[in-house]
Amino acid sequence: MSVVSLPPGDRSIVLVGLMGAGKTSIGKRLAQRLGLVFVDADEEIERAAGCTISDIFAAHGEAAFRDGERRVIARLLDGPRHVLATGGGAFMHPETRAHIAERAVSIWLRANLDVLVSRCARLDNRPLLKGGEMRATLARLMDERYPIYAEADITVDTREGPHEEVVNRVLAALGVAVAARAPAPS
Numbered sequence: 001m002s003v004v005s006l007p008p009g010d011r012s013i014v015l016v017g018l019m020g021a022g023k024t025s026i027g028k029r030l031a032q033r034l035g036l037v038f039v040d041a042d043e044e045i046e047r048a049a050g051c052t053i054s055d056i057f058a059a060h061g062e063a064a065f066r067d068g069e070r071r072v073i074a075r076l077l078d079g080p081r082h083v084l085a086t087g088g089g090a091f092m093h094p095e096t097r098a099h100i101a102e103r104a105v106s107i108w109l110r111a112n113l114d115v116l117v118s119r120c121a122r123l124d125n126r127p128l129l130k131g132g133e134m135r136a137t138l139a140r141l142m143d144e145r146y147p148i149y150a151e152a153d154i155t156v157d158t159r160e161g162p163h164e165e166v167v168n169r170v171l172a173a174l175g176v177a178v179a180a181r182a183p184a185p186s
Contacts, residue, residue, distance in 0.1 A: 020119035
């Protein structure tokens, strides 16, 4: 597999979207193709807290988790260039969105409800999906979050199928976005 070149700069790539959109699986492949380090914000939060996200939610509540999430993402974005997969609610915080806009290119991995339900049904480690009807919860989160996710620099649709197809669409979109950020010739 060849490594794709990005233009010079220090902007990280941040993947946003709902749980099940593919941020981690696409992010790992994207980082490999770009020759960058991949970082999963949820894993970093668990490492910093010394417990799982489910444990943080249970012991301290969502507000405490979101505060820790905001601080961890800010720290990561102040570090070297990388590909960062964020948790589904991270981009909802205005301070986090502003920090991402300043230090990174944000990519919304958008998926339809059927894809999200299919993917989320495979795992039971999603605190926001515990104790409720998964489809209804995901539909509500889509209504709440998709208008905010739409503020990302780039939107790439994900669907069932090979992850490499999505990675190729992300790379193509990055090429367009990077070219658009380049200064006009004098």
